[in-house]
Amino acid sequence: MSLIEAKLRPAVEVWSGCVALGAAFIIYMMPNWFMMTESVAYLSAGLLLLLALVRFKESLEVVRYRKRLRRLPYYGMSSKEVPKYGDSLFFGRGFRWGQRHTQRLKDTMNPAVRHYIEDSSPYHWARDFERKHGKHWLIKLTRWNSPLNPVRPLPPIGGNRVLHAVGIDEEKDVFVAGSDRPGNTLVLGTTRQGKSRLAEILLLQDIHRNDGPVILFDPKSDAALLTRMYTAAKQAGREDEFYCFHLGFPEMSARYNAIANFSRITEIATRVSNQLSGEGNSAAFKEFSWRFINVVARALVAIGEKPDYNNILHYVTDIEPLFRRFADYWLPRNADLSWQADVNLFEEEAAIQYKKNPRMAKYQSPRTEALRRYVEGMEASDGVMHGLLGALRYDAEFYSKLVASLIPLLEKVTTGKIGKLLAPDYTDTDDDRAIFDWTQIIRQKGVIYIGLDALQDLEIASVVGNSMFSDLVSTSGTIYKHGYEAGLVGGEEGKLPKIYLHADELNELIGPEFLPMVNKAAGSGVILTGYTQARADLEAAYGDKAMSQVIEGNFNNLIMLRVRDKHTAELMTDQLPEVETTTVMQVSGATDSSNVDSEQDFTSSTQDRVSVVSGPMLDPSALMSLPKGQAFMLVNGGELYKIRIPLPEDDHVSIPETLRQMTEQMQRTYTTGEQWWRGL
Template sequence: MSVSIGAAGICLLSPSTLMMTPSVGYTSAAVLTAFAVYRFIQGTRVTRYQRNLKRLPRFEMSSRQIPCYRQHLYLGQGFRWGQHHTQRLKDTMAPAFAKYTRPSRINAWFREFERRIEHTRLGFLAELTSKDHPLNPVRPYPAVGGNPAIHAVELNEKEVLLAMSERVGHTLCMGTTRVGKSRLAEILIEQDIRRNEGPVIVFDPKSDPGLLTRMYMAAKRTGRTDDFYMFHLGFPEISARYNAIGNFSRITEIAGRISGQLSSEGNSAAFKEFAWRFINIVARALVSLGMRPDYNNILRYVTDIEPLFNQYLDWWLPMNGDEGWMEDINAMTADAERQYRSNPRMAKHANPRTEALRKYVEQMQVSDPILHGLLSALRYDKTYFDKLVASLLPLLEKLTTGRIGKLLAPDYFDVDDDRPIFDWTQIIRKRGIVYIGLDAMTDTEISSAVGNSMFSDLVSVCGSIYKHGFEHGMLEGKANVMPKVCLHADEFNELMGDEFLPMVNKSGGSGMQITAYTQSRGDIEARLGNTAKARQVEGNFNNLIMLRVKEKETAELLTNQLPEVEIAQIMTVSGASDSSDTESSVDFTSNTQDRISMLRVPMLEPGHITSLPKGQAFCLLDGGQLWKVRFPLPVEDDEDMPENLQALTREMDKNYHTAENWWA
């Protein structure tokens, strides 16, 4: 470039020196200047490429700046990975190029200097040299870890987009703790709220205050605060209320949602089946009496079935009893009272009338299945029955104790309680925005039980939508309308059970778009307790976003789906040989060769996944297309939240400590 500029200057100022006419000199000066500019651009690209191998340019974006498209979902900035990127990444690992990838000696010296003087009177110098500012020539490298060269192998970044038509195939995001999963979730949730094509439901077991704040702000910016619901087990006093078993398509779902939390391993399977049957008996009786099932009344009647038996017969006998049944019951009750007084040990029930009702119904030989179920439950010995439901009662007591009990079993007729009550059908119809904080760090078992019940309820609603449409039963409702339900499940392995399999496998037909976030494949397998089921879940996610992971097996979920590519390998061969011919003037010969051979290697290796910097990922989208993407760093929005949510997030911050500001 310098030679071209110098020659252009001579041609322009003194063309006669080069024996040129002025016109030829000016033309030559223009050509040489253009060539110098071309070489300057090339040199700039090389310099930028080398600089990026150590430090990528800062990439930040506020919530308002996040793009939002109707037909595509924005993931971040990146490029489609190809064979030449694998070639470049292999080249950076050669020892001869270590100076381009390792920190410079000057930078290392200043970091050592800062450590030495940080507790001395010269500590202010350490603060100056350690500031991450463009004007600081020795500023430290970003504390994102990993290998920045993985993304630096391509200079031309562009927006990485996922077609909305592919979202119904569901998306799985994997990454170890604190590498950017929450930031990715915020980017995707922001777009789903702004797009307003359906409800946005977010399950957050660990209760991240930043995620709650950004969800509310997104709802506020789009004018949808009336559609925002916050359900939080840790703060029931300001949380919306939800009855996990109050809405169902089939009555057997109630027993499945509750007993699904019980262990089914070994001998526990038989007790789980008994618990399912007993809950089903109670639920059927409650529904027949016109009562909405909830955890409180299920616990009440599981503990003592006698009052429910009496209530059911008081409702059933006037419609099905023989003429004069009331007199017969009164007479039999009087006999039972006399018997109980004369020999208290013969008392089988707390109320003599229960004994009279039981005997009367047994004489009728009725065929009512609900009544038969109540009779069979009533015949169990109390000690034997307590053993059968020993695992069920502690679970129900945990779900109904204290303020959480009123949260999960709301009183629909309490006009003094202004906390909203929601259900999934209502949320889907009004395109609501729901944040569900399960407070898993306080009580893992309750958070898992509630989240699992919500999943089961949502599966049921999806099945109803698939069959009838979400406006089924409404005046002039259309049966064929399918909503786009955007479900984001952080740490979804803590929430999932057997009911998650049909959700991820079949719910796409009802408009469900699941984005699940977890740390490793082992988390899914540990939760389900079955390798085959874990692989079944993984196989139903068409899109895969892989951040940094620590397990080779997890990284292989991505790398095993990629083809092998050919890269060039340069080999230097040198040799020398002497001559045994005494009459020859040649004593020895030498040769040096550079051989280029083609080598087949995997497009990506598990080691590349485990060395990703924070905030970066590989994405397998659109049927196997591999993209390298990095997510924008957040810029705080200066907007106000309601006072009650501010107090809530302050309390959440006290109990939720993370490396959320890793980019700083």
């Protein structure tokens, strides 16, 4: 193998090919000129013809390589054309990046060969003409997107187009083995670079695999992503398992209670209070809020009522009704048979006292006073009852200060139609909107789109997203211990599912509950693919650089589209080895002769020196200059691939009327900028 490849040069092979072709023709036509017999002449002509073909092929490779440095071939496919394999995941077309491609990329930076890469003068003239004469008839010809047009415009994808061209001759479909997916995948890239399109490709395959639930968290609400997700579900025959939860369209959304399902009752308080600030003086208020929510949740569960945001807010604001309801439930099971008569007597006494001096009334109802007096006289040891009694003892003004941060949080998720969405009424037979929970989705192998409407209300989107993540972590913990078929008739104990979880705009979703999701939930079958823009997003979400590094360390696969800061690019480049590249140096010189008797006046020399230099396989600047729809992919313990994501081609699939109305409103309401490929 030659030490220097040198493809950025004139295709000199064509001249030797022409000579060999001409010689073959002459020998074949006039063998007597060369004093050859016919058999020898035909053999010689055949060998020369073969040599000509080889040289023409070599020259064609050089020309094609130079041509593709300026323009890559179009690459797109419909959802039906996306490869679907049970044990592999398709990402696009590309090649494995190695030392040769680092060398080729370095060669393109040589000023002597820039004319092979830069656009021609006619191309620049055509673009200048279009800018100056916007309505001229000639513009239709200059913009004609055909190979016959020598000045046709380049697709508006920007970036350094040679990054993929240096390996275009090795391009093939790139797959990742299914055994590598449980290690989690992190996709980084700034806005409008193709993260959503990549998500579509991965979601489509996960849906068609049909071996587990597929969950998408989409904070920014991309209508095209929702439509294509439903399209894939319909093509896979899973449209009956499709759910759509959207905070922006509660009247058309499926319903969900983020705190109704739990393995331990304390999880309810944790999910709600995790949304509160725990820094500085706020830590004490957060701990009190947790304790008080826990008391309310335990009481509700004890009396047979499912906790939700609405009833927690109601009883956080006014604890008396819950105390009375719990006491009426608890006393028949723990008090003497005469408790009702005693409580009625105490109630009459309290009512008389309240009537005489209303200012001395501690509670809104005399019955609360009677029940409290009776229960305290019992000296009961029940933890829930003690918690409720403790809450009753707080002064109203002091208590309001303790829950000052909790009540606004609960009001955010219980106001208007969203309150009914997050606290569904299971007894309302007139509401035909579906109600789901994670256990149901996992057992049913459902396909669910979760739109959090973060563009309109980031605060509520963060609260709901974190609660849903926390609920999913809890469900994963139960599955890890017992399997997802535990409790079903004929269910298999310990059987684990595959849960394909895709989280777009990951930084808007993560909270304290995310760490166990990313580093422990894989044991229960969760396969996480997270999408965000930069490393700084994770740091900002946690407020702690060390914690964000822990999160990064739990993603074994890394895909990086164009990023805007060096710190993010170094997440990939720092994991790559150094490689040796060659540099050709031309050295020339002349030396005068000092010998006056010699006929030689001077000596000259010209040399080409090849030096080997060690350097990084990939520089951060390469990741910061990627064209749209292109990415580097680091998988399987250090294999680096350069890929192109296929552009989408329309699939005409009918969607339900409700979903169609939702997507039309989303297109009018949200401008996400993710449809950058339009018009390419």
